[in-house]
Amino acid sequence: MKKLLPTLLAALCIAGTAQAQDAGTLKKIKETGQITLGYRETSIPFSYLNDKQQPIGYAVEICSHVVDAVKAELKMPALKVNMQPVTSSNRIPLLQNGTIDMECGSTTNSVERQKQVSFGPTYFRIQVSAAVKKTSGISTLAELNGKNISTTSGTTAVPLLKGYEKTKNVDVKEIYGKDHGESFLLLQDDRVVAFVMDDILLAGQIANARDPSLYKIIPESLRAEPYGPMIRKDDPSFKALVDKALTALYKSPEMEKIYAKWYTSPIPTATPGKTINLNFPMTPALKADLAAPNDKGV
Amino acid sequence: MDLKILLEQVPDGDGTWLMSLASGLKYTMIVAALAWIIAFVLGSILGVMRTTENKWAVRLGNAYVEIFRNVPLLVQFFVWFFVLPNLFVSTKHLVNSLDPLTYQLGASVLCLGTFTAARIAEQVRAGIQSLPRGQRDAGYAMGLSQAQTYRYILLPVAYRIIIPPMTSELMNLIKNTALGYSIGLVELFFRTREMGEMTFRYYEAFTAATVAYVVIAMIANRAMAVIEKRTAIPGFISGASAGGGH
Numbered sequence: 001m002k003k004l005l006p007t008l009l010a011a012l013c014i015a016g017t018a019q020a021q022d023a024g025t026l027k028k029i030k031e032t033g034q035i036t037l038g039y040r041e042t043s044i045p046f047s048y049l050n051d052k053q054q055p056i057g058y059a060v061e062i063c064s065h066v067v068d069a070v071k072a073e074l075k076m077p078a079l080k081v082n083m084q085p086v087t088s089s090n091r092i093p094l095l096q097n098g099t100i101d102m103e104c105g106s107t108t109n110s111v112e113r114q115k116q117v118s119f120g121p122t123y124f125r126i127q128v129s130a131a132v133k134k135t136s137g138i139s140t141l142a143e144l145n146g147k148n149i150s151t152t153s154g155t156t157a158v159p160l161l162k163g164y165e166k167t168k169n170v171d172v173k174e175i176y177g178k179d180h181g182e183s184f185l186l187l188q189d190d191r192v193v194a195f196v197m198d199d200i201l202l203a204g205q206i207a208n209a210r211d212p213s214l215y216k217i218i219p220e221s222l223r224a225e226p227y228g229p230m231i232r233k234d235d236p237s238f239k240a241l242v243d244k245a246l247t248a249l250y251k252s253p254e255m256e257k258i259y260a261k262w263y264t265s266p267i268p269t270a271t272p273g274k275t276i277n278l279n280f281p282m283t284p285a286l287k288a289d290l291a292a293p294n295d296k297g298v
Numbered sequence: 299m300d301l302k303i304l305l306e307q308v309p310d311g312d313g314t315w316l317m318s319l320a321s322g323l324k325y326t327m328i329v330a331a332l333a334w335i336i337a338f339v340l341g342s343i344l345g346v347m348r349t350t351e352n353k354w355a356v357r358l359g360n361a362y363v364e365i366f367r368n369v370p371l372l373v374q375f376f377v378w379f380f381v382l383p384n385l386f387v388s389t390k391h392l393v394n395s396l397d398p399l400t401y402q403l404g405a406s407v408l409c410l411g412t413f414t415a416a417r418i419a420e421q422v423r424a425g426i427q428s429l430p431r432g433q434r435d436a437g438y439a440m441g442l443s444q445a446q447t448y449r450y451i452l453l454p455v456a457y458r459i460i461i462p463p464m465t466s467e468l469m470n471l472i473k474n475t476a477l478g479y480s481i482g483l484v485e486l487f488f489r490t491r492e493m494g495e496m497t498f499r500y501y502e503a504f505t506a507a508t509v510a511y512v513v514i515a516m517i518a519n520r521a522m523a524v525i526e527k528r529t530a531i532p533g534f535i536s537g538a539s540a541g542g543g544h
Contacts, residue, residue, distance in 0.1 A: 089491055089494075089495060092498065093500060113498075115498065148394075148398055153479075153482065153488070153491070153492065153495070154492075154495045158492075158496075159309055159496060162309075163309075173397065173398050173399075174398075174482075175398045175482050176482035176488075177482065178479075178480050178482075182380070185380060189380075189383070189384055189390070190390070190394065191383070191394060192398075
């Protein structure tokens with residue numbers, strides 16, 4: 001009995017220091033035997049539900065390479081992968097409170113967000129623009145003055161739009177949709193003349209519309225933004241693993257195939273049997289990002 | 299937790315976050331007040347209909363309550379905002395000619411008013427049916443018509459009995475206005491989320507909103523308590539606990 005107390009104390013001390021060193025996502029994954037990825041339900045083609053209600057997409061596929069790397073690192077081939085739907089509004093809180101370990105969606109890597117979370121290497125670069133109906137005759141952002149427009153609450157398009165209004169003396173009335181589907185519905189029903197959002201997400205909504213030929217995207221942008229996988233802040237071991245896995249993937253020839261699969265070929269949709277083709281070839285900006293993987297925010 | 303964030307300027311906006319939340323609170327109170335008027339009037343009519351001796355009035359009242367109580371409130375918001383304007387070309391033109399905020403406000407008031415009316419109808423029905431059958435018969439025996447029996451005998455007592463559950467309904471209504479965020483109404487919960495999303499200071503934003511909701515719900519609660527006390531008839535249930543031995 002005399003020896004028990006010091007032994008216990010020593011054990012506690014060791015356990016304490018071990019926790020301090022190993023704390024973080026990798027430790028959590030090892031202890032629970034599972035990893036939880038956050039996905040978006042309507043962010044075509046990054047992360048969305050197919051007709052069997054399974055999450056698929058470009059970002060989901062890229063994240064699966066990170067999961068493979070985690071399995072190899074922890075020597076846990078049977079690692080359980082959970083998929084958790086997230087929205088623009090709850091993705092950061094759910095990441096911070098540990099509900100999800102990584103978000104694989106369409107999240108802009110911004111300097112502001114970097115105060116709260118960390119990002120893996122950029123996998124896409126978008127431009128914030130507006131979708132309009134061709135019949136509206138609108139071809140520049142300035143022509144939206146005095147009109148109703150829709151945008152999705154909780155996205156970076158909101159402050160950008162407000163800033164644009166101030167600097168250009170443009171006055172628009174915003175209607176906020178809960179998600180991109182609702183914001184597009186407002187445009188489709190002529191409740192608004194434009195839907196301001198990231199161009200690739202607009203292309204996704206248009207390709208999915210009843211008659212895609214009715215819509216066009218204005219060739220003007222409020223800002224270009226990088227997308228990347230979102231992970232918890234101050235977690236160097238997991239960040240290093242994500243960076244290493246994705247840098248290797250981006251530089252491999254497989255990356256071109258993954259891009260072509262999601263952006264220039266027909267992809268499945270939520271409607272059984274229906275496929276859409278975004279016809280969105282890789283931009284020079286994204287080529288540069290993939291050639292020199294980085295996690296710089298805007 | 300650092301509440302100084304509330305005094306910081308909204309990026310690219312006008313005024314501080316506190317003012318943004320206050321403007322949200324304004325819409326929350328406008329919607330709650332207007333919806334309460336619809337709910338009270340419509341709910342009273344439906345509640346009375348369900349206790350009359352007219353079979354069809356009872357059926358109509360029951361059908362209304364079943365529909366509006368059984369469909370989730372979030373779905374009702376969606377229907378009022380996205381579906382109804384598309385039903386006719388004329389309604390679509392009307393909605394498009396309105397300022398978006400006006401329609402968001404109108405849709406929220408109608409949605410919450412009609413939803414809460416179903417719940418109030420249930421309270422009114424219960425209040426009337428809790429009275430002894432003899433009261434109605436006594437009214438008829440004195441030669442009062444059905445309408446007069448309701449006006450002078452049944453309703454004055456029934457309304458007093460249901461003040462406590464009506465207080466709950468009013469407080470629920472105030473809190474339900476938060477669902478207006480789903481159609482983009484810039485009420486308190488929308489502003490709170492916006493502040494969280496733009497500053498990532500969710501604790502501060504939601505603390506401020508929680509305090510605001512508690513305060514307005516408490517005010518509603520106290521106001522109803524005062525009404526309950528002032529209208530109490532000594533010896534009846536609702537008056538028993540409040541009035542006492544004066």
